[in-house]
Amino acid sequence: MSVRILGIAGSLREGSFNGRLLTAASYELPRGMELHRWGGLGLVPPFDEDAEDGPEPGGVAELRRAIAEAAGLLIATPEYNGSIPGQLKNALDWASRPYGEGVLNGKPVAVVGASNGVHGAAWAQEELRKVLKIAGAEVLDGTLPVGRVARQLDEDDRLLDHDLRRNMRAHLHGLRDHIRLRAYA
Structure with missing residues (x-):
């Protein structure tokens, strides 16, 4: 049985580094795991509690x-001013509603991030983990910061660094194992 995860890149930019990082992740998936990308972030309107009842x-x-149909999520976030992009936060606000019953509730999620800076969106990943936990998601421990990302990807968006590939595989295996454990609970 195949485990289907949903990949969400936190950037709206076509060809973004975090979209490319999801492609890199697709090369490192454990056997029996599929990654489907969701690219509708720009279609989500600003969150408005008044619109929840309509x-x-x-x-x-x-x-x-897309979130409901996935066994788990892999979210790749850039870092804007030390935090997660507004459009990603906005989408998570919508997905978290109604509080305690949103599609994120109980959903296994792994977080990765890339930037051209040295720290690889480390602050944004921690912020994202916090937001997801408050929304009720089951957030995996750890992050995967990919700094100086332009130097880390080849022309096919494969990670060049052996340690980064190994860490990505470990991150994805952790997500798969968490999903399997949850299925048997």
């Missing part, structure tokens, strides 16, 4: 459906 905006419905 018809669900299209981008929100698509986001919730």
Whole structure:
């Protein structure tokens, strides 16, 4: 049985480093795991509690459906001003509602991040982990910061550094194992 995870890149930019990092992750997936990318971040309108009782905006419905259908999530975040991008936070706010019953509740999530800086979006990853935990997700321990990312990816978006590839594989194995344990609980 294949384990289907959803990959979300926290950047709206076409060809973003974090979108490319999801591609790099796809090369390191454990056998029996599939990564499906969701690219609708720009379609999610600003979160508005007044809109919760009305018809669900299209981008929100698509986001919730994609998360609900996935066994787990892999989120790759850039770092903007020391934190996560506003559009990613906005999408997570929608996915967390209604509080305690949102599609993130109980969902296994692994966090990675890339930047051209030395620290590889480390602060953003910690912020993202905090937001996800408060939203009720089961966030895996640890992060995977990929600093100076432009030097870390080849023309096919494979990670060049052996240690980074090994760490990505370990991160993905951890997500798969968490999903399997949760299925048997």
